[in-house]
Amino acid sequence: MAKNQTVSKETAFVRETTATGNGASQPRNGGNQQDANPHLPSGAQPPRPSSAGNSHRETSVPSVSAYAVAQSQLDRVAASMHLENDMLELLRVPQRELIVHFPVVMDDESIRIFTGFRVQHNTTLGPTKGGIRYHQDVTLDECRALAMWMTWKCALMNLPYGGAKGGVIVDPRLLSQRELRGMTRRYASEISPFIGPEKDIPAPDVGTNAQIMAWMMDTYSMHKGYSVPAVVTGKPIAIGGSVGREYATGLGVTYTTRALLKRKLGQNIEDVSVAVQGFGNVGSWTARTMHERGATVVAVSDVMGGIYNSKGFDPRHLKAFAAENGGSVVGYPGSDTLTNEELLELKVDVLVPSAMEGQITAQNADKIQARVIAEGANGPTSPEADEILNDKGVMVIPDILCNAGGVVVSYFEWVQDLQAFFWDESEIRRQMERKLLMNLDEVMGVTVRTGVDLRTAAYTIAIQRIVDALKLRGIYP
Ligand code: NAD
Numbered sequence: 001m002a003k004n005q006t007v008s009k010e011t012a013f014v015r016e017t018t019a020t021g022n023g024a025s026q027p028r029n030g031g032n033q034q035d036a037n038p039h040l041p042s043g044a045q046p047p048r049p050s051s052a053g054n055s056h057r058e059t060s061v062p063s064v065s066a067y068a069v070a071q072s073q074l075d076r077v078a079a080s081m082h083l084e085n086d087m088l089e090l091l092r093v094p095q096r097e098l099i100v101h102f103p104v105v106m107d108d109e110s111i112r113i114f115t116g117f118r119v120q121h122n123t124t125l126g127p128t129k130g131g132i133r134y135h136q137d138v139t140l141d142e143c144r145a146l147a148m149w150m151t152w153k154c155a156l157m158n159l160p161y162g163g164a165k166g167g168v169i170v171d172p173r174l175l176s177q178r179e180l181r182g183m184t185r186r187y188a189s190e191i192s193p194f195i196g197p198e199k200d201i202p203a204p205d206v207g208t209n210a211q212i213m214a215w216m217m218d219t220y221s222m223h224k225g226y227s228v229p230a231v232v233t234g235k236p237i238a239i240g241g242s243v244g245r246e247y248a249t250g251l252g253v254t255y256t257t258r259a260l261l262k263r264k265l266g267q268n269i270e271d272v273s274v275a276v277q278g279f280g281n282v283g284s285w286t287a288r289t290m291h292e293r294g295a296t297v298v299a300v301s302d303v304m305g306g307i308y309n310s311k312g313f314d315p316r317h318l319k320a321f322a323a324e325n326g327g328s329v330v331g332y333p334g335s336d337t338l339t340n341e342e343l344l345e346l347k348v349d350v351l352v353p354s355a356m357e358g359q360i361t362a363q364n365a366d367k368i369q370a371r372v373i374a375e376g377a378n379g380p381t382s383p384e385a386d387e388i389l390n391d392k393g394v395m396v397i398p399d400i401l402c403n404a405g406g407v408v409v410s411y412f413e414w415v416q417d418l419q420a421f422f423w424d425e426s427e428i429r430r431q432m433e434r435k436l437l438m439n440l441d442e443v444m445g446v447t448v449r450t451g452v453d454l455r456t457a458a459y460t461i462a463i464q465r466i467v468d469a470l471k472l473r474g475i476y477p
Contacts, residue, residue: 002240023386037427048165066142066358070145075088076383082462086111090470091151094121094124094148098119099115099117099140100117100187100191101113102189102192104182105134113185114169115168115460116191120147121165125160129162129165129204130161130164130165130205132165135167135207136170139169146379147163152399152462153217154407155462156401156404156458157407159408161407163207172207180212184219192220201232202233203407206280210236210241213235217232227240242409242412243422243428244381246281248280250284250287250289252402252404253354253403254286254290255405255437257317257397260371260440268474269294269295269447270295271349272295272348273349274287274295274299274352275343275348277301277344277352278302278353282406283302284318284319288319291312295467298312298313299311299343300329300353301338302328305337306340307329307332308343314365319452344360344367345368345369345376347365349371350372350374351373352373352375358392359381365384365392374398374402375402377403395453396454398455400438408431408432408436412428443461444457446460446461
């Protein structure tokens with residue numbers, strides 16, 4: 001680690017591409033990108049990826065398909081719970097997949113064709129629910145994996161939903177605000193026959209935010225001829241969003257981690273050091289809510305690199321710094337600079353991967369020194385890494401439990417929109433904590449009764465709930 005050095009390498013997941021883009025991730029010009037980033041205040045200069053948005057393909061982490069990981073996790077749990085083979089086969093594949101190629105008029109009047117996806121994994125428990133990702137490395141396989149994980153997460157939280165996920169192959173930082181709006185509206189229009197309050201309800205994910213949900217909701221509503229707020233969640237509060245949704249995922253990570261630290265390790269959150277990979281919605285709110293409860297956040301990172309200070313950071317100051325410095329925390333005064341790889345290997349009590357999937361693999365798992373891994377991101381740990389970490393006695397709080405606060409409050413938002421009756425913030429927090437901790441209790445119960453790890457226990461509960469419902473409904477026709 002060197003003080004204020006430039007970061008040269010990134011730990012990243014390299015996706016296998018099953019449907020290719022079309023140059024959407026290429027910057028059209030090297031010109032001023034000042035208003036290109038919806039996450040930045042106007043006038044802020046975004047940090048530039050080193051090569052047209054594909055910089056993190058240059059990584060030392062080998063290629064792993066997120067879909068293969070998701071299927072392998074399912075296979076392992078299916079074996080441990082003696083799941084019938086026909087049920088396993090049914091759950092191993094998504095129910096519906098949509099690929100769209102659509103044109104967008106860019107600022108220079110040229111037309112660019114973008115590729116997007118929406119995958120609905122399983123509708124047994126209700127309409128599907130899951131985020132929309134804007135990222136240059138989005139693939140159909142990645143959407144399949146993320147949709148499958150959403151199915152387990154919703155079932156584990158006892159929500160009346162199946163899982164879905166969608167995305168567009170694009171680096172949103174390279175689009176102007178007008179282009180981003182146009183692309184979002186056209187993508188929403190292309191997938192509109194597929195989504196709806198009773199069918200499939202999108203939400204924000206990597207590279208998307210409340211503004212993008214507002215454009216999606218408006219586009220869908222224009223098609224219908226009336227306002228349909230319940231078609232997406234994670235909207236601005238002014239148009240039917242829920243109080244508490246913005247920070248729900250991060251706060252949920254903190255609630256779950258605090259409870260497990262206490263119950264499994266007898267440790268108070270005030271006494272732990274924390275490293276957070278990714279400083280977007282999930283990472284920044286996890287860092288902030290942990291800091292507010294007394295934890296020492298010694299390291300954080302984003303796609304440009306990481307920073308370290310053994311005395312700890314105030315995440316609110318980091319956020320303000322990033323807003324004024326092109327969206328990155330790198331260069332924060334008084335910090336040492338480190339790579340994302342180094343951050344993962346820090347000697348801390350709690351490591352929170354909250355960026356992309358595939359960050360902790362067989363290649364680096366034995367170098368992890370944290371006692372607890374709280375999965376803010378979806379799918380950050382490979383099955384091989386899980387085994388290594390288990391052997392080392394590291395407690396991994398699985399994504400479908402750890403980061404479920406977001407979908408829980410998204411569910412509250414959907415319910416509020418459908419009823420046109422809105423709850424106050426204390427009610428949202430109380431109900432979210434209750435739901436997370438009730439399901440955490442169930443997961444802990446299974447670990448105690450059967451001796452399995454937290455991920456296997458969480459998956460077992462989720463899969464059993466879906467299989468029970470499937471059997472009650474029967475196979476149509
Ligand atoms: P975001 O776009 O707000 O933030 C992503 C952060 O990760 C940014 O700081 C970005 O710079 C950083 N990043 C991107 N690529 C990176 C890399 N290769 N190495 C290090 N950092 C990198 O996204 P988000 O909504 O915070 O989502 C983060 C993760 O959490 C994703 O796995 C997402 O699926 C999951 N998740 C999000 C929500 C939600 O409510 N937003 C809910 C549950 C799970």
